[in-house]
Amino acid sequence: MRTPLTELLGINHPIVGFNRSPGVVAAVTNAGGIGVLAASMYTPAELDAQLTWIEEQVGGRPYGVDLLVPEKFAPGDPDDLIASLRAQIPAEHLAFVRDLLAKYDIPPAPGAVLHDEILAAFNPAGAAELLDVAFQHRISLVANALGTPPPDLVARGKAAGVVVAALVGQAKHAQRQIEAGVDLLIAQGTEAGGHTGTIATMVLTPEIVDLAGDRPVLAAGGIATGRQMAAALALGAAGVWCGSVWLSSAEDIANQAIKQKFLSATSNDTLRSPTRTGKPARQLRSAWHDEWAATGSPGPLPMPLQPMLVDEAWQRIDAAAEAGHPGGVALESFFVGQVVGSFQNIRPAGDITREMAADCERTIRALAGGLGPT
Amino acid sequence: MRTPLTELLGINHPIVGFNRSPGVVAAVTNAGGIGVLAASMYTPAELDAQLTWIEEQVGGRPYGVDLLVPEKFAPGDPDDLIASLRAQIPAEHLAFVRDLLAKYDIPPAPGAVLHDEILAAFNPAGAAELLDVAFQHRISLVANALGTPPPDLVARGKAAGVVVAALVGQAKHAQRQIEAGVDLLIAQGTEAGGHTGTIATMVLTPEIVDLAGDRPVLAAGGIATGRQMAAALALGAAGVWCGSVWLSSAEDIANQAIKQKFLSATSNDTLRSPTRTGKPARQLRSAWHDEWAATGSPGPLPMPLQPMLVDEAWQRIDAAAEAGHPGGVALESFFVGQVVGSFQNIRPAGDITREMAADCERTIRALAGGLGPT
Structure with missing residues (x-):
């Protein structure tokens, strides 16, 4: 399947696998999606080691990191x-x-x-240290889960050819991200795990797509199967950002x-x-x-x-x-x-990735088959 | 477009238009969907007059009524x-x-x-009076928006060839409705207007579809455009139950x-x-x-x-x-x-219906076009 996301990152399936487990990140990337490591609960030294390990697993395929940079703290x-x-x-x-x-x-x-060192660094200065580590590695994407990106992040991303992404839960947040120059928006609905707003994916995704112009938008929240992935694409998303589903993967820690x-x-x-x-x-x-x-x-x-x-x-x-x-x-x-509520068993993250992509294609073909000829 | 809903009701577009305005109900039906009148704020005599008026407008095409029968009051x-x-x-x-x-x-x-007479009748006995009126008319569908249907509703529906539908916000509610024998389930996500639960349409719809077996399931909540309708169909819905969008229609009261x-x-x-x-x-x-x-x-x-x-x-x-x-x-x-948040202007309800159906088809064809050959 080709979408603006697969084109942007050179991947086979428009699926982002967000997780704190390096094993999940590597597995999603190796299955043809892109794994993104949740970096905020690592020290800079730990992050360095994890990214080195991931690169050993993925053999040049793309992966990313996600930071938590709160605007209010x-x-x-x-x-x-x-x-x-x-x-x-x-x-x-x-x-x-x-x-x-x-x-x-x-x-x-x-x-x-105690994680005092990590938790006390939940601020732009702390995030900058993690970013320094990330930019020393061969990352393809860096995402910020809270608020607008630190001032120099967009510039560093552009200089290094790294896609800068941001999660948004409201149109006004998306507007600020666009003004800050991010490359990729992730519309995260209220049904998502982790930090989330109150607007559902079904409503938020097309709203952000309409705002984003040429920037690709991913849908996040409520997506753990190929049917839900097909729904996200119908809403105008260029792909899906999945977090929760990997908690049912064997590689999750x-x-x-x-x-x-x-x-x-x-x-x-x-x-x-x-x-x-x-x-x-x-x-x-x-x-x-x-x-x-x-x-x-x-x-x-x-x-x-x-x-x-x-x-x-x-x-x-x-x-x-x-x-x-x-x-x-x-x-x-x-x-x-x-x-x-849909978790049935624990499976390899690569199987989840491939099955989601295949079911999404099957769903789209079945929908099209239900229409008459043009 | 053909789906189990269009087959069940003999309609052109799998779109249900739920509204308290008889003009909206007639317009959606006449545009090829099916209008459903929110009956709970009418007295039995008023409901009788409204249904008579609707039947004069729709010339034999199908329409329905929706009641509010709380289990707890x-x-x-x-x-x-x-x-x-x-x-x-x-x-x-x-x-x-x-x-x-x-x-x-x-x-x-x-x-x-004061609507004391109507409001005091928000109970199964009050609903039974409205049902008596509805069954004296040529309705094709009767829906209950809260709780399981009154004991004899399913039997009356089957005897009269009227589809009995129920809105559900959780899997356990759907299970009770299936046991009660309803014909059609409406999975209503938290993003919907009116009485609603906390689970989003993106998550709830496939969950109810998987439970419902051969019964068609409609998606409700977050659906006001053809893109959102296509997403609902991707989730396995046989059609969409829309309420809010008609508040932007000219016929809404x-x-x-x-x-x-x-x-x-x-x-x-x-x-x-x-x-x-x-x-x-x-x-x-x-x-x-x-x-x-x-x-x-x-x-x-x-x-x-x-x-x-x-x-x-x-x-x-x-x-x-x-x-x-x-x-x-x-x-x-x-x-x-x-x-x-997506309301742009006030339009005729028939235009909304036709545009939603056309955009849904266009969305599905575009999705299918993005796949390679099988």
Whole structure:
């Protein structure tokens, strides 16, 4: 199948595979799509190692990276960033998280490593460090998941021949991205996993396509099968940006406890909540969200204070859930879109890619076959 | 175009036009789709007159009716229904609405006629009276917008050769409808106007299609153009159930004040709120919703107490808005989906129907043209 996306990136299938697992990224690229690594939870040194590994796997085929560069975030003292941010977390919030873990009897996780360094860098300066690493590698695409790109990103992308992409959830965000000069827009509907707005893919995609002029637009949110991919193309998208579907892939690094919860979830089991990152993000609904919604909850803090507040708690919950601890299983959650209801089994990411492309073609041919002759 | 829906109903375009305006219903039917009258805000006598008028316009072509039969509602004393329901409205709520109207300086509406008789009948017994009227006419389809159909509806439909349809927002609702024996399911995504759930059309449609077996499924929510219609067909739908798009039609009976607000709205200007009917329904966001969300709001009552509480207020707001009163314009709202952002102008409903069908075909042919030979 040829679309403006396959032409732009020299790929066979207009499918972007967004995931934090290097194995998924390599598998999607090697299956003829393009894998994009979610880089924001890596340190610069870790990112460097992951991109080196990916390049060893893909043998010259294209891949990309995705960063999280928020426009709004709690500022800290640049000379003492972590401590100055931690000092902004109220005692009430610390007590709430401590009591929540005690209520569910979640044991300590001896192996927990605080991600303060990574989380405190959820700002343009932190993103610039990751970008420096990314541009030292042979990336074909760099995407920003929140807000307009850092000022020099577009210029660096153009100089290096790297496609600069941005996720948008509203027309006004797309307008700002176009003015900033991005090459590729990703219209992300409310049904998507992770940070997302309130407008559905079915409405948002054609709206962004009409705004974007010659720029290709990808659809994101609600796309995990070839039928949904064909629907996205009908809406005018040049391809699809898929995130959640790879959580059902063998290469995904999520623990088995959350993968099992995903496999038994329905499309009604997600919600948008700011209680994990400080900004509304769609995730699997669990007892965690009930506790934050209950009377007595202090409510979430802004990014990056909220993720700093809950980072250790989530490592403990993940470890407890993985060990089959009932409290851990009750609280266990991760970012996922409404397509989680369609997960049937765990498959290789390359099979998912190829099957989606083949089913999309089959769907389009069947639709055309239902029309009379012109 | 031929689909299981066009075959089932003997129509040219797989487009259902749902609206409360008899003129829209007749125009969609006469353009080759099928118009469906929203019957729930009519008395039985009014419904009888409207259906007679529609039949005079459509000359034997098919049309349908849609009822609102809630499964959960505030029960009253059947011997004194209106008074027993009114007695359940707390003084705090009456005072809140009175103060809200005073704050926005909304004048009385001398012509306001309370709809207590209609609203108190938002229950299976009330729906049965409307159904009696509908079955005395030459209807081809009867749909229920909330919950499973009244026990004898399916049997009456089968006996009369009338297609029985139901709107669903979750797989478990669809399962109950299938067990009740409905002929046609309408998968209504969260982006739809009116009573709607939280799952997007892109995710819900294929889920319901897979459940429905041989029963045709229509997609609803987010569909106002031929591209969106083609996307719905790609998802496996046999056609589309459109509601909001007709609010931009010339035949729609909404006042000019709300039509102007619709024309200038974006897709980000709607919300799901129970403050009008007592159940979550998507509508244009206005100062009304800000007031109900503010501190001191008593929160909404259940159906039908909430619509009985706010009925006169909305007649006053509509009249004030129509007269250009600033408070009325600030509060003015109506049920509409996220597609409101795509409204460009007011057109005849028949033109909308024909254009949607033609653009859908063009979209499918273009998609197929982008594939190589088989």
